[in-house]
Every structure is written in structure tokens, then in C-alpha cells.
Amino acid sequence: MDKELENNNIIKNKALIECKNVDVFYANQQALFGINLNIGEKEVTSLIGPSGCGKSTFLRCINRMNDVIDICRVEGSIKISNEDIYHPDIDVVELRSRIGMVFQKPNPFPKSVYDNVAYGPKLHGRILHKDDLDEKVQKSLERAGLWSEVKDRLSEPGTSLSGGQQQRLCIARAIAIDPSIILMDEPCSALDPIATAKIEELIDELKDNFTITIVTHSMQQAARVSQRTAFFHLGKLIEVGDTEKIFRSPDHEQTEAYVTGRYG
Amino acid sequence: MNKNFSKRHKAENRFKAYGFFSLILAATMLAIIVGSMIYRSIPAYTNYTIDLEINMTEISLEDGIDDINYRGIIRSSLFSFFPEVQSRSDKRKLFKLISSSATYTLRDFVRENPSYIGKKFYFNVLFTDDSDLFYKGYVDISLPEDERRLDNKEITWLNQLDGTGLVKNKISKNLFLNGDSREPEVAGFWGATIGSLITITVTLLLSFPIGVLTAIYLENFAIKNRITDFIEVNINNLAAVPSIIFGLLGLAVFINFFGMPRSVPLVGGLVLSLMTLPTIIIATRTSLQSVPPSIREAALAMGASEMQVVFQHLLPSAMPGILTGTIIGLARAFGESAPLLLIGMVAFIVDIPATFTDPATALPVQIYIWADSPERAFVAKTSAATLILISLLVLINLAAVLLRKRYEVKW
Numbered sequence: 001m002d003k004e005l006e007n008n009n010i011i012k013n014k015a016l017i018e019c020k021n022v023d024v025f026y027a028n029q030q031a032l033f034g035i036n037l038n039i040g041e042k043e044v045t046s047l048i049g050p051s052g053c054g055k056s057t058f059l060r061c062i063n064r065m066n067d068v069i070d071i072c073r074v075e076g077s078i079k080i081s082n083e084d085i086y087h088p089d090i091d092v093v094e095l096r097s098r099i100g101m102v103f104q105k106p107n108p109f110p111k112s113v114y115d116n117v118a119y120g121p122k123l124h125g126r127i128l129h130k131d132d133l134d135e136k137v138q139k140s141l142e143r144a145g146l147w148s149e150v151k152d153r154l155s156e157p158g159t160s161l162s163g164g165q166q167q168r169l170c171i172a173r174a175i176a177i178d179p180s181i182i183l184m185d186e187p188c189s190a191l192d193p194i195a196t197a198k199i200e201e202l203i204d205e206l207k208d209n210f211t212i213t214i215v216t217h218s219m220q221q222a223a224r225v226s227q228r229t230a231f232f233h234l235g236k237l238i239e240v241g242d243t244e245k246i247f248r249s250p251d252h253e254q255t256e257a258y259v260t261g262r263y264g
Numbered sequence: 265m266n267k268n269f270s271k272r273h274k275a276e277n278r279f280k281a282y283g284f285f286s287l288i289l290a291a292t293m294l295a296i297i298v299g300s301m302i303y304r305s306i307p308a309y310t311n312y313t314i315d316l317e318i319n320m321t322e323i324s325l326e327d328g329i330d331d332i333n334y335r336g337i338i339r340s341s342l343f344s345f346f347p348e349v350q351s352r353s354d355k356r357k358l359f360k361l362i363s364s365s366a367t368y369t370l371r372d373f374v375r376e377n378p379s380y381i382g383k384k385f386y387f388n389v390l391f392t393d394d395s396d397l398f399y400k401g402y403v404d405i406s407l408p409e410d411e412r413r414l415d416n417k418e419i420t421w422l423n424q425l426d427g428t429g430l431v432k433n434k435i436s437k438n439l440f441l442n443g444d445s446r447e448p449e450v451a452g453f454w455g456a457t458i459g460s461l462i463t464i465t466v467t468l469l470l471s472f473p474i475g476v477l478t479a480i481y482l483e484n485f486a487i488k489n490r491i492t493d494f495i496e497v498n499i500n501n502l503a504a505v506p507s508i509i510f511g512l513l514g515l516a517v518f519i520n521f522f523g524m525p526r527s528v529p530l531v532g533g534l535v536l537s538l539m540t541l542p543t544i545i546i547a548t549r550t551s552l553q554s555v556p557p558s559i560r561e562a563a564l565a566m567g568a569s570e571m572q573v574v575f576q577h578l579l580p581s582a583m584p585g586i587l588t589g590t591i592i593g594l595a596r597a598f599g600e601s602a603p604l605l606l607i608g609m610v611a612f613i614v615d616i617p618a619t620f621t622d623p624a625t626a627l628p629v630q631i632y633i634w635a636d637s638p639e640r641a642f643v644a645k646t647s648a649a650t651l652i653l654i655s656l657l658v659l660i661n662l663a664a665v666l667l668r669k670r671y672e673v674k675w
Contacts, residue, residue, distance in 0.1 A: 063565060068561075070487075093569050096564065096565060099565075100566075103561060105558055107556070107558035107559060107561070107562045108562075109559060109562065109563070110559075110580075110581060120566050123567065170562070174565075174566075177566065
């Protein structure tokens with residue numbers, strides 16, 4: 001089985017994120033067991049699996065958001081561009097400034113639409129000039145497909161937008177810091193089908209410039225947006241490979257049961 | 265089925281009626297308390313006075329302003345109304361009808377206006393509290409003479425004076441502008457009000473920053489272990505400790521150990537800070553906890569440091585709750601008297617305090633002192649001071665509402 005996994009881990013694009021033997025513990029409870037997973041540059045990798053299988057936990061390892069949880073412990077190695085992100089010399093704040101994250105529930109700051117997008121660039125002191133900042137905000141909103149809808153409402157609170165717009169605002173906020181990686185944790189689970197379709201379109205466009213990893217509960221979504229899919233079950237990576245293969249002819253029975261809806 | 269529904273509706277209506285009834289009850293109680301306070305305080309706002317003719321024609325500046333016999337001048341002016349009063353004891357009795365402050369107010373007036381020396385003029389002096397209450401109708405003449413504060417002779421004199429048309433009822437400036445005094449007609453609550461305000465300023469300046477920073481540290485930075493758990497339990501415990509214990513602590517630590525002076529607002533403020541701190545810490549922690557964790561995660565994922573998360577996101581969102589908690593704590597401290605009694609802020613202080621280290625008293629303590637005084641006139645003063653205290657508390661709470669509105673975050 002490990003051999004197969006190894007084979008499937010060979011990817012077309014260059015691997016940007018390389019994970020080796022990643023174990024995660026919450027206090028004494030082990031949540032992830034020896035995950036070996038490579039994520040290719042500028043493509044969409046979706047993580048699927050039943051609830052509680054550890055896919056979100058794995059996602060949060062990549063930008064070290066698990067550090068926030070006191071009882072959480074991560075072992076093994078995760079490398080981004082050949083740099084071990086759990087090395088003691090790594091500055092977490094700097095690391096996170098290179099990785100954007102979109103959460104399950106839209107969580108814009110209780111500030112104006114403009115300030116939400118401008119927050120990251122200002123925070124990292126990358127853009128000091130007001131005109132440059134305006135341009136950055138516009139560009140980010142355009143890339144998130146939100147500009148035409150909010151260009152007259154920039155000073156309104158971000159929380160006054162609709163759910164789908166809020167989520168795209170969060171994506172705009174994440175790409176405003178020019179990350180190389182965008183992590184998405186079930187970004188459409190709180191949205192209606194129309195808003196979901198818009199986000200999926202957006203993900204498809206963004207993959208030309210960003211490496212995207214998305215956790216999703218929707219099989220169709222994984223099939224539509226991702227090039228590669230990883231199936232997690234009970235904290236273990238069961239199978240990873242090209243999305244088409246995972247959905248057409250998976251190597252594992254469990255995977256097949258899950259993607260065909262017989263289980264999970 | 266139908267029966268079940270009607271039963272449920274009835275229960276609901278009954279519950280509403282209970283709620284409405286208790287609201288009415290509470291409102292009535294409040295109205296009765298405030299109403300009786302207002303009614304009882306009415307005599308305090310005015311004081312009967314008399315315009316005495318002051319004859320300074322035989323006095324010149326060379327005598328020295330401070331050496332003039334002001335008391336004698338007032339006495340002779342008063343006695344001129346009653347040529348028939350001759351005996352020493354009667355004269356003393358007669359002079360006691362007007363306030364002993366008359367001598368000093370005349371002296372102060374002449375000091376400021378020396379041009380009146382050598383002239384004849386009318387000067388307005390206060391009656392003493394007993395005469396004042398007689399004019400206001402609070403002395404029951406039907407009582408036997410020995411059960412009254414004023415005997416028949418005094419009452420005749422007062423009626424005679426009233427007949428001259430020189431007796432007037434005036435707004436009592438003393439009540440609003442003076443410090444405490446042994447004479448009710450001179451005593452005022454301004455000294456205590458200023459004392460309270462200085463004390464509460466010290467409390468605010470100390471407890472707000474210390475409390476908020478402590479809460480932030482405990483909530484966001486401290487490692488959760490037995491020591492922080494122990495600290496947390498103790499903070500919650502301190503919030504329930506009777507205030508007089510804080511007074512004892514202040515007496516033992518600030519005054520006896522550190523040798524700080526007694527009766528000063530600085531120590532009062534320190535003691536009240538100790539009392540207010542747990543309230544502020546608990547309120548701040550609760551408000552910080554009530555900020556949605558998603559905001560914290562969003563900011564962290566954007567690459568904000570822990571401190572930036574706190575100051576850019578958590579604190580602004582938690583501000584309304586923090587301010588409300590702080591003001592509730594301060595309002596409680598403002599109305600507190602027990603700890604101040606122990607650190608000597610119950611002293612009899614005539615001067616109005618100006619700094620943190622001037623001897624002072626506080627409004628609640630002033631109310632306590634007046635309520636404890638035997639003179640009948642202090643009853644009205646006590647009610648008046650209580651009303652002022654309640655009004656100031658209403659103002660403080662109003663400020664809380666306005667601040668909360670201003671900083672409220674809409675999600």
C-alpha cells in the first residue's frame with residue numbers, strides 16, 4: 001500500500017509543499033498518522049474525507065495555525081520550497097504572510113470593505129503609498145471577482161455584504177498579501193449554490209498564479225476544481241492521485257466507497 | 265389538543281403579567297425613595313437670612329481690618345431691634361438666633377471691600393439652623409416649652425424680627441459651594457463632591473490600565489497552568505470580598521507600612537482601585553472571550569502577531585464591554601463608604617481639597633457623617649447630598665451607555 005502511495009505522490013508539477021511522516025497530537029490523542037503528501041505548484045489539490053478525518057488539521061499544519069492550540073503537537077517535517085517550516089528559526093508571522101487562508105465561515109473584519117483588503121499589505125508594511133494601496137485593493141478585488149459589485153461600497157462595513165460576497169472579500173483579503181499558497185477550509189460550506197459556483201470559477205482562475213489546497217465535503221466540488229485529490233480517513237492518508245483517477249478508478253475500496261457515496 | 269393550547273397561552277399571559285407587576289413594583293419603590301428624598305431635602309436648599317444695618321461710621325482704616333470688633337457690630341445691630349432686652353443671658357440667647365458665621369462673613373466682606381469702612385450699610389446674615397427651621401414651619405409651637413429647641417421668648421423675638429420685613433428666604437449657596445461645618449446652615453457638600461471626584465480619578469487612572477492589561481495578559485499570553493488557574497480563582501474571589509476588607513488592607517499597607525498620609529484621596533483611590541480591579545479584569549476577560557474566534561483566526565492567518573491581534577482586533581471589538589464593566593466598577597467605588605472610613609476619609613474637613621494629597625472626604629461618607637449628626641437641619645442636608653450622589657451616578661451610567669453606543673461593533 002505504501003508503495004502505491006509513493007507512486008501516486010509523483011506529480012507533474014514541481015512539488016511546492018512536501019510533507020513527510022506528519023503526526024499530529026491533541027494532548028494524548030493522535031489526530032494524524034504519518035502523512036506523506038506532496039502538493040504541486042500552481043495547481044489545486046483537494047483534501048476529501050469524512051468529518052473528523054483530519055483533513056482540516058492537516059491544512060492548518062501548513063500555515064502553522066495549529067500553534068494557536070496549546071495542546072496541539074506536530075511531528076514530522078513539512079517543507080515549503082525546501083524550507084522546513086517547523087524549524088525553530090522560522091518566524092511564524094513571516095511564514096503566514098506568505099500563505100493566505102480562507103475559512104469555512106466568511107470572517108471579514110468589522111471594518112470597511114477597503115480596510116479589509118488593505119489590512120494585509122498595511123500590516124506587513126509592503127505598500128506605503130496611498131495610491132499604490134488603492135491600486136492593490138482594486139486589483140485584489142478584481143481578482144476575487146468582487147470589484148464590480150463593491151466598487152461603490154468600499155467604505156461600507158465588510159460584514160454588510162452577502163455571504164458569498166463576504167467569502168470572496170476574504171479571498172481578496174488573502175490574495176492582497178501576494179501569497180504563494182492559498183489554503184481553503186471548506187470555503188463554500190456556508191454558501192448557496194450560486195455563490196458556490198462563483199467561488200469555484202474563481203478558484204479555477206486563481207490556480208494559474210497560486211498553489212491552492214482546498215478542504216471540501218462536496219465530492220462534486222473536488223471533481224470540478226481540483227487537479228489532484230487526497231482522501232483522508234481516520235487520520236490516515238488513504239490515497240492520493242489525479243482527481244480523475246481518484247473518482248474513476250481509485251486503488252482503494254474505501255476511497256471508492258466514499259467517492260461513490262456508499263459511505264461517509 | 266385545544267385545551268392544551270389554551271393552557272399554554274394562559275401560562276404565557278400569566279408570566280407576562282408577573283413580569284409587568286414586578287416592573288411596576290420596582291418603579292413604584294424607586295419613585296417612593298426618590299420622591300421622599302426630594303421632599304425631605306426641600307428645606308436644605310434655602311436658608312432664612314436677615315438684612316442687618318451695619319454701622320461702621322465710627323471706624324476708620326487705621327484700626328486695622330482684622331482688629332475690628334465685627335462681632336460687637338453685629339450684636340449691637342441686632343440688639344437695636346430689641347431695646348427692652350437688657351439681661352446678659354437674654355442678650356446671649358438673642359445673639360444665638362443668628363448664625364455664628366455672621367461675624368466671619370462680615371469680616372471677609374469688609375476685607376474685600378474696605379471702602380465700606382466709615383459707612384452705614386445693610387448686610388445679609390444667616391439665621392442659625394433652629395431659627396431657620398422655625399421660619400420654615402418645622403417647629404411645633406403646640407409642644408410644651410421644654411420639649412422644643414426654641415423657647416417662648418426666642419419665638420417671640422423671631423416673630424418680631426419677621427415683622428420688620430428684613431427677613432428673607434434665600435437660596436443656600438453654602439450647601440452647594442462649601443465644605444463641611446459644625447453649623448448646618450454653613451455646611452455644604454462641594455468639598456465632599458470634589459473629594460469624591462479626585463478619589464475616583466485616581467481609581468480610574470490606576471484600575472483601568474492595570475485591569476485591562478492584566479486581563480489581556482491572562483487571556484491571550486499567559487500559559488495555562490496551575491499558577492494562572494490559582495490567580496484566576498483569586499481574582500474571581502476578590503470581586504466578592506466585602507469592601508471594608510479592602511479598607512483594612514489599605515490601612516495596614518498604604519498607611520501603616522508605606523507611611524502614606526491619612527484622609528487623602530490618593531490612598532482612597534488606591535483602596536478603591538484594589539476593589540475595582542477584579543471587576544474590570546473579569547469584565548475585560550469576558551468581553552475578550554466574546555469576540556468571535558474567527559476574527560482572531562483571520563488576523564493570525566494574515567500574519568498578524570499576537571499583540572497586533574489583541575490591539576487591532578480583539579480590543580476594539582471588546583471595548584464596549586470593557587467600558588461598561590469599568591464604569592459599573594467605578595460607580596460602585598463612587599458610592600462606597602466603608603473602606604474610606606478606615607483610611608480616615610471620615611475626618612471633619614472644612615477646606616475644599618484641590619490635590620491628591622489634600623485631606624478630603626467623599627460624598628457617601630459625607631452622607632454618613634450628616635446622617636449621624638444630631639441637628640435636625642442635617643436631615644434635609646443628608647437627603648440633598650444623597651440626591652446629588654444619585655444624580656452623579658446617573659450621569660456616570662449615562663456616560664457608559666453613550667460610550668458603548670459609540671464603540672459598538674456591528675457584525
